[in-house]
Amino acid sequence: MANLKQLAQSLGLSITTVSRALDGYADVSAATRERVRDAAEKAGYRPNASARRLRRQRAELVAVTLPSDPGHIGPPHFLDMLSGCAEHLAAAGLNLVIAPVPRGESELEICRRFVDGRRVDAMLLVRTKRKDERVEFLQSRGIPFVTNGRTESPVPHPYIDGDGFAGFHAATLRFHADGHQRIGHIAGPQEYYFAHVRRMGWQAAMQKVGLQASLCCEGPPTEQGGYLAALKLLSQPSRPTALICATDEMAIGALRALREVEGGSQIAIIGHDDLSMDAFTSPPLSTMRMTGGNLGASFASLLLRAIAGEPAEDLQELHPIEFVDRDSHRRPPIAA
Amino acid sequence: MANLKQLAQSLGLSITTVSRALDGYADVSAATRERVRDAAEKAGYRPNASARRLRRQRAELVAVTLPSDPGHIGPPHFLDMLSGCAEHLAAAGLNLVIAPVPRGESELEICRRFVDGRRVDAMLLVRTKRKDERVEFLQSRGIPFVTNGRTESPVPHPYIDGDGFAGFHAATLRFHADGHQRIGHIAGPQEYYFAHVRRMGWQAAMQKVGLQASLCCEGPPTEQGGYLAALKLLSQPSRPTALICATDEMAIGALRALREVEGGSQIAIIGHDDLSMDAFTSPPLSTMRMTGGNLGASFASLLLRAIAGEPAEDLQELHPIEFVDRDSHRRPPIAA
DNA sequence: ACGATTCTCCAAAACGTTTTGGGAGTCAAG
DNA sequence: CTTGACTCCCAAAACGTTTTGGAGAATCGT
Structure with missing residues (x-):
């Protein structure tokens, strides 16, 4: 409900000190740190996200574009994956926004909007094409991203894929x-x-x-x-x-x-x-x-490492495929 | 790639004028408006989202909390719904962020984080309980929200539900x-x-x-x-x-x-x-x-209208249930 | 010709945070 | 007494936009 200025005023401290106290810097005494934290707690203070984002130059967001082309939505278990991914990203202070592609617009358009508007720190791409314009674009912009599925891009990029x-x-x-x-x-x-x-x-x-x-x-x-x-x-x-x-x-x-x-x-x-x-x-x-276990967690981890600047070569996961034995494959070859 | 200041400088105009030209205000001449827009286009200018959000005091975001409690995720067709909702919100300049509930935290906690940190303009709640603490909280904060499913809250709130x-x-x-x-x-x-x-x-x-x-x-x-x-x-x-x-x-x-x-x-x-x-x-x-047709679109519409300040009573949709006739219900009562 | 009106434009403030670059005061050593 | 190190704090700048409240020039009516 409150803002840093009001909190500082009510404590007789400067905005700087309050901010640093909350962030746990060593250059504020233990006594004031406690005092500030108590007051913040009592006031239910939460830093204003937009302000922080502006100042830190980070969007604290990751976008995933949802393909809507073939009538049907993405891969199976997709929501579970998203949920797991979002959960792990949240632990690092990032939120996941879903970026659907409106009719008439290309996925590239969406990427551009998100990237150039500084709306995201990274992107998650699904349903990659062999030659994927989104990948080219993001590479040219130097924005961290991870794809679900490989591409034929000459320059390597982070991905998770099944073999x-x-x-x-x-x-x-x-x-x-x-x-x-x-x-x-x-x-x-x-x-x-x-x-x-x-x-x-x-x-x-x-x-x-x-x-x-x-x-x-x-x-x-x-x-x-x-x-x-x-x-x-x-x-x-x-x-x-x-x-x-x-x-x-x-x-x-x-x-x-x-x-x-x-x-x-x-x-x-x-x-x-x-x-x-x-x-x-x-x-x-x-x-x-x-x-491979929690796919969402893997995506989140790769995204975070990509944001941290790890080279793409270290961020590629190719998982084996396992056979699921039910019944439909059990038919003897018909004698000709 | 550029910001308003650089754009203004390169045009020999003030930041104000450039900003207003792009927003189409009448107090900038048609000639300069064109000139500015061309330059912006050429430079690939997109306003910095964080800055705009800070200044306008709007997060341009709507959050949906994903229940993860019963092992399984929300209602059926949930992803389709989210996708549709996100698409329609995007048309109004809002993005949809998914807010999973990490183990050990309550959904209320998540709401609080999003609301008090001014991270969202509205919330979408699914899997409502008869007595839902999230609803109470959001009502006390005066944050617009729509629920998927009714509650027994004494004060009315926007919802979409099946009968x-x-x-x-x-x-x-x-x-x-x-x-x-x-x-x-x-x-x-x-x-x-x-x-x-x-x-x-x-x-x-x-x-x-x-x-x-x-x-x-x-x-x-x-x-x-x-x-x-x-x-x-x-x-x-x-x-x-x-x-x-x-x-x-x-x-x-x-x-x-x-x-x-x-x-x-x-x-x-x-x-x-x-x-x-x-x-x-x-x-x-x-x-x-x-x-009822596109559920996501309905949620988006209700959210936008709630943000616009329409009273909750006008934002409640109760849809009839239709029977889907397959086979499993066709069994004669067994003679006793 | 003169005030009133209209057209264009702009400087500056504001949004709320984080971070930089110190500034007092205290204390111990020299 | 001076110096340097250390502790605790703060003023101000910066992030990039939108919006307020005009300012100067041109146009109009009389």
């Missing part, structure tokens, strides 16, 4: 080990790094075991996208006997397609993300997910 | 019309307004049709809570033939219990929230959901 290549590579080999030969891939939009790298993992594995990586169909990373892609693959002359989907949402769409097509229920399928609904689909959807 | 009473009342009557007599209720923690009012709706309907409202069990609003509550109700000497659950999460837990108990699959069940996974449970979960 999608290895995950999809392993999944493909697993199907092959089960005897599958016609292993199809339902891919996400290839401008996204995660989608591209997952496709590459599948492709490399197919090549490794000497199979043609031809059964691939790309679509938007949504249920509908997966549905349509699956229908297309199933209409091929030589159908796939197993399907690897870029995301669980697409996999769920593909499941719908499988139910509608004769013999579709014979086809093995696996997704990626471990959505909470996977346990309830029929059949329960086998999937993969990134390992 | 849980009517929804659960109607659901109960629907079961009764189907011939059910032993209609049980799995209730959420009664200190939450939503949980209480839903139980009241069930109770009132039971009373209305002359049935005993005795088959009720309360638990935490989680899958596990629903599971345990259902087990308890099923172990009663006279089992329910239909179950109304306070939330879908609890209903999903209850479904698990039904599968484990002999004859459980004969029992009709309905939840509330319309989680995306409801379509995939077996059987697909019938449920209810709040009507």
Whole structure:
């Protein structure tokens, strides 16, 4: 309720002394420090955030841009991640603001507004593209940032990502080990790094075991996208006997397609993300997910270290992907 | 990159004039206004947010506190709601910051920090309790706020809520019309307004049709809570033939219990929230959901109007609940 | 031609904090 | 008695904006 000036006046001290007493500087006597702190406590004094921010030249804020493009919002567990991140940032005196992208504006626009208006000390980027203009912009401005997902940027930047290549590579080999030969891939939009790298993992594995990586169909990373892609693959002359989907949402769409097509229920399928609904689909959807504990905490830590000036090379986390064994991947290869 | 002073200097104008030119005041000539705006554009000038906030005595921020208590995060579609809300607030120059509650601290603590530090112009509260200390605090401070869910506060405040009473009342009557007599209720923690009012709706309907409202069990609003509550109700000497659950999460837990108990699959069940996974449970979960379009936009609008000083009475929205007809509620009453 | 009005512009204050660069006073050593 | 070190405190500047209260010049009405 009160301000530093009033508090100082009521104590017969200068603003300087009160400020320094509260901040625990050694150049104010223990006696006055106590006196000041008692008074501040009693008055319910909290420093005015805007004033502090102006003076310290720090926004005490970190922004995360929410993608709204593909109709659906970001990665799974996204809110949990944000919440964890915000909690850990708060412990360091930073708050997390969410920066949605209004229709008609680009994510770059938003970054610019936040950065040039000195509204944030750092940014958190999700859904990176292989060539991501936001990353280029932030690098040119020298603003600390961390991305969820890698990019193909020539200059390194902090990120946290799952090793999608290895995950999809392993999944493909697993199907092959089960005897599958016609292993199809339902891919996400290839401008996204995660989608591209997952496709590459599948492709490399197919090549490794000497199979043609031809059964691939790309679509938007949504249920509908997966549905349509699956229908297309199933209409091929030589159908796939197993399907690897870029995301669980697409996999769920593909499941719908499988139910509608004769013999579709014979086809093995696996997704990626471990959505909470996977346990309830029929059949329960086998999937993969990134390992590593509290993702939000990791992001917060990386952000803080980036703000502190640690080099980008030290701020890159690539987490292994683990297999989540439910049921949908257990379908024997259909005899030709 | 630049500030007002540099811009003014480079133009040979005063800071005042530049500021007013950019803000479009009439007391600067059209010619200079253009000149200033061109220069500002070219320099990529954006006003420093902290400075503006300090001077205008507005934080340009709205905080939403994320409950983290029951292990699980808030209502369904929560992130979509936040995103929509943030988008509409942004159009009015406000940003949304998320304020998680660190372990060991109360939500009240967080409110206090944000409000007394002048960090926000308004707050958005979710998961209100019948007697909510956050509401009392904000009312005492005179800070604009909107809650998601009503409270029993004697002084009115802005809110958006679903008419849980009517929804659960109607659901109960629907079961009764189907011939059910032993209609049980799995209730959420009664200190939450939503949980209480839903139980009241069930109770009132039971009373209305002359049935005993005795088959009720309360638990935490989680899958596990629903599971345990259902087990308890099923172990009663006279089992329910239909179950109304306070939330879908609890209903999903209850479904698990039904599968484990002999004859459980004969029992009709309905939840509330319309989680995306409801379509995939077996059987697909019938449920209810709040009507009304973009919830986030409504919250944003109410927040802005509250900030503008409209009286609380004009800022209360009670939305009807609609029935979502899937399959789980279609079970004939078991003959006794 | 002269006061009144309108047009443009500006100096300075204010927002509330943190930080710089001392300034008194005290005390012990020289 | 002087010097230096130390302790405790403070005045003033600075952060970058918005807003107040005019000031000077040009224009208008009479």
